[in-house]
Structures are given as structure tokens and as C-alpha cells.
Amino acid sequence: MNLKKTWLYSLNGLLAIPLLLLLSSLIPKNLGIRSFTRTSLSFLLLILTSVVTLVSFTGVLLSISVTLSVTLILYAIIGTVITVYIGQRLIIINFNQLKQEANFRYGLIHVRDNAESVAFYQGEAQESVQLKQRFIGAIRNFDLLINWQRNLGFFTVSYDYFVSALPYIIVAPIYFAGNAEFGKFTQAAIAFQQIFRALSIIVSQFESLTAFAAGVERLDSLHSALKTPSPNATGMTTIDMTENSKLALRQVTLLTPNYQRTLIRELSATINRGEGMVIVGHSGSGKSSVLRAIAGLWNAGTGHIIHPSSTDMMFLPQRPYMVLGSLRSQLLYPNTDPNISESKLHQVLEEVNLKDLPERVGGFDAELDWANVLSLGEQQRLAFARLLLSARSYAILDEATSALDINNERRLYQQLKATGTTIISVGHRSSLLQYHEYVLKLDGDSNWQLMPTREYNSAEVC
Numbered sequence: 001m002n003l004k005k006t007w008l009y010s011l012n013g014l015l016a017i018p019l020l021l022l023l024s025s026l027i028p029k030n031l032g033i034r035s036f037t038r039t040s041l042s043f044l045l046l047i048l049t050s051v052v053t054l055v056s057f058t059g060v061l062l063s064i065s066v067t068l069s070v071t072l073i074l075y076a077i078i079g080t081v082i083t084v085y086i087g088q089r090l091i092i093i094n095f096n097q098l099k100q101e102a103n104f105r106y107g108l109i110h111v112r113d114n115a116e117s118v119a120f121y122q123g124e125a126q127e128s129v130q131l132k133q134r135f136i137g138a139i140r141n142f143d144l145l146i147n148w149q150r151n152l153g154f155f156t157v158s159y160d161y162f163v164s165a166l167p168y169i170i171v172a173p174i175y176f177a178g179n180a181e182f183g184k185f186t187q188a189a190i191a192f193q194q195i196f197r198a199l200s201i202i203v204s205q206f207e208s209l210t211a212f213a214a215g216v217e218r219l220d221s222l223h224s225a226l227k228t229p230s231p232n233a234t235g236m237t238t239i240d241m242t243e244n245s246k247l248a249l250r251q252v253t254l255l256t257p258n259y260q261r262t263l264i265r266e267l268s269a270t271i272n273r274g275e276g277m278v279i280v281g282h283s284g285s286g287k288s289s290v291l292r293a294i295a296g297l298w299n300a301g302t303g304h305i306i307h308p309s310s311t312d313m314m315f316l317p318q319r320p321y322m323v324l325g326s327l328r329s330q331l332l333y334p335n336t337d338p339n340i341s342e343s344k345l346h347q348v349l350e351e352v353n354l355k356d357l358p359e360r361v362g363g364f365d366a367e368l369d370w371a372n373v374l375s376l377g378e379q380q381r382l383a384f385a386r387l388l389l390s391a392r393s394y395a396i397l398d399e400a401t402s403a404l405d406i407n408n409e410r411r412l413y414q415q416l417k418a419t420g421t422t423i424i425s426v427g428h429r430s431s432l433l434q435y436h437e438y439v440l441k442l443d444g445d446s447n448w449q450l451m452p453t454r455e456y457n458s459a460e461v462c
């Protein structure tokens, strides 16, 4: 091995840098896992480079001095063990830092999304205290992080400096004994440094490794949360779901997701096309939960639900979801069919009593913060417009007109009934009864009664 070869290897190392940059630029930039993939890639390349360097220079060093080689290996092992020992704490601190920063960011977004409610309650002072606590938490942990990074830095820098004289100290006796030329010093120093760098990869990269390990741990927590064992795997029973053109519940016993409370026992009901059903009962009796079970969101319990496909049903919650985008995408959501003409959009807006909306907001391509710009009643009407445009066979409405006056409510239900849509509603208002053929009454004690609306009305009058 000579200096020419040493240069060749160094050149290889340099060539690896553009390769690394090229590969990392190919990684999608809009993913939250970018840092994970980038760091994995750079560590992998570092390890490969170290292995190549180690294989190339070990022979050179062994040919100069076995003592030097053994000393170097021992030094690297001891350094790595001490670094891992000191740095263990850094993984936990880095993990906490990611958590604290995420909590702080979530707190800021939460306040921003609820700014109006906070202002009505005049709760600014309390929100500010809460946010400050989260901020201080992140700062304190960061302080701890800096301290531990400093401790680790003290060790790794000393570890690096102390070793630089080692090849000269060990080779000097061989040289002075006349068994080696002066050039051996330089050769030994280069080979020693190369092997030292290769063996010290954990020590030199430990700080980034701890941040990387913390990131991996957070991703792993997310992965485990997403892969929570299904109720079946834990021996819990679930409601069977079958897709069909009709909607029916057979002996459905529905529990809360934590299996702690039985909301409804052995409910059986068939909702024929064109025959709507309204679910009534006091607050907390489980009305919305029945809708969640039909949508397949809740499945804790027993029995069987036969339901139309998701493209044939639409659910409208009490607080409509307003997408970030134009008025057009708002109306077409969740579809994006560009073939729906503007005249059709105008017609549907007129049907839901929002005729002047496009003019007011600046056309169908206007992009506003819809959840804040529109009143809740307007949002509910916009959601109905979506429903009318999507022309589903089944509409499942969870207090979807609660913010509207009776006239607007009547108008929306009449438009929907005129399309032949089968309606299943949840609501507290008696004005809703007239738009449905059947009433499902929940008593909050897991009992239920299903009866024609006329029968329910006469029973209520008595």
C-alpha cells in the first residue's frame, strides 16, 4: 500500500458525496418521513464507506505495527461503549423534544381553529397560560438537550484529540531502533486516521444517531397505534357488515368503542327505499351512535348490518366539514367531477336558498376560509347542496339542519324528498317527523321501539 492508493481511496470517498446528495434528492420532499429516509440513507452510506476504508487500510496498519492496530481497536471499542453509555439519555431527551414541540404546535393550531369561541368566552388569558406552559416545557427540555449534548461533546472531542499522537508514540521506538524508514510515520498516521475514523463512526455520529433514534421511536408509536389489534384478535365481538343495495339492521347490539356501555340491545329494522326513518331519544341515548354503526365507524357489539355502498350513501354531520379550497370544490366534495356545469351549481344553490353565495364570495373559484366565513346555517345548507349534487340513494342526516329556521329546514327536506332519496335522520325537533315514514325511539337504557310516524304522533299526543 502506498500514498497513490491512499489518494485513490480518498477520491472514492469524495465521489460518494455527490451520490449521496443525488439519492437523497430523489426522496419525496412532501413527506413527514423525509428526515427519516434521508438520515437512514446517509447512515447506510457512512457505514459502507467505513467498511470499505477498514478493509483497505487494516492490512497497511498491520504491516507497520500489530501493537498499533490492537491499541486502536481497543481504544475505539472503549470510546464507543462510553459514548453509548453517556448518550443513552440523549435518545429519551430527543424523543421528549419532538413530543413537546408537537404539543406546542398542536396547541397553537387548536387556539387558531377556535379563536372565535375563545374570544366569546374571553378566555385569552387562560389560553395564553396554557400555551406558555407548553412552550416552557419545550424550552426546558431543549435546555436539558443542550446540556447533554455538551457532555457528550466534551467526551467525543477529547476522544478525538487524545488519539492523534498515538501512531507517532508507537511507531517512534521502531523508527529509532532502525527497523523503519521515516516515511513509515506518515504512512502509519494516514492509515491510523482512516481506520480510526471508520471505527469511530458511532462516536462521531452519536448525536445525530440519538435524534434519529428518537424520530424512529415516534414513528414506531404511530405505527403501533395504527396497528392496534382488531377487536376480533382480542376476543371482542364486532358487528358484521355486508354491502347490499338495501339498508337493514339485524339483531344489532351496539356498545361504545371501549366495550364499556351497551347503547342499544338487539335492534332490528329494515329501511325500505323511499321510506325514511327518524331516530329520536334524549341526549346521550345513542342516536348518533346508530349512524356511526351504519357507516361502519363503530363496530363494537354483535349482530349484522346490511348497508348500501359508500358511493350510494352520504352522511351529513351537525357541523359540516368545510374543505380548504374553492366554492366549486366545496360543492363537489367528496367528488371532483369537473363535468358539472356552473348552471347546475347555481340551480342547486338556489334550491338550498344560497342563490347569492357565488356573487357574494367572488365566484365558484373563490377560495376562502369557509368554516369561518359562513355561518353554521349556511354551512349546513351548503352541505345539503353537496348532497343534492351527489344524488345518493340514501342520506343519513345527524342533526344536519339544527342551525336552520323551520322554513329553511322544510325547504331542504322537501327538495331532498323530491329526488326520491331515502332519508335517515337524527334530531330533537318534532318538525322533522313529517319527512319520515318511521320513528325509531331510543330510551337511553338500551331499549328501543320502531313504529310508523302516525302511530308515534298519536302516542305522543295521548
Ligand SMILES: Nc1ncnc2c1ncn2[C@@H]1O[C@H](COP(=O)(O)OP(=O)(O)OP(=O)(O)O)[C@@H](O)[C@H]1O
Pocket: 256, 257, 258, 263, 281, 282, 283, 284, 285, 286, 287, 288, 289, 290
Ligand atoms: N368515543 C366514545 N367512547 C366512549 N363513549 C362514547 C364515545 N362517543 C360517545 N360516547 C358515549 O356514547 C353515548 C351515546 O352518544 P351519542 O353521540 O350516540 O348520543 P346522542 O343520542 O346522539 O346524543 P345527542 O342528542 O346529545 O347528540 C353517550 O353517552 C356518549 O357519552
